[in-house]
Amino acid sequence: MSTDVGTFAPGDTIYASVTTSGSSASTPIRALWTYQDGQVVSDDTQTISGTGSDMTEFHIAKPDGFPAGSYKLEIFIDGRTAMNRNFDVR
Numbered sequence: 795m796s797t798d799v800g801t802f803a804p805g806d807t808i809y810a811s812v813t814t815s816g817s818s819a820s821t822p823i824r825a826l827w828t829y830q831d832g833q834v835v836s837d838d839t840q841t842i843s844g845t846g847s848d849m850t851e852f853h854i855a856k857p858d859g860f861p862a863g864s865y866k867l868e869i870f871i872d873g874r875t876a877m878n879r880n881f882d883v884r
Contacts, residue, residue, distance in 0.1 A: 801882045804859030808881070810852045812869055817845040821872050825852035830864040 802808055812823055820843050827835040836854045854860075860883045867879045 799879045799881045801884050807855040812850045815847045823850050824870040826868045828866050
């Protein structure tokens with residue numbers, strides 16, 4: 795399922811926070827940011843471990859500004875798609 799999360803300006807830093815809960819010795823969380831033509835903007839993986847709730851932050855920034863258009867953020871937890879979000883830069 796994909797949800798539109800809004801519009802950003804070309805010079806904005808765009809953040810995504812992923813809340814997880816449970817217990818794991820080591821679980822990868824991957825954020826894949828893509829432009830409308832499928833070009834990868836950023837592909838970042840962090841590892842969480844421990845028990846209880848946790849918040850993992852991802853962000854993208856481009857000092858000279860992102861090109862206008864549609865973008866997609868996909869979050870994968872332990873290799874499985876957990877969510878998709880669409881957003882625009884105008």
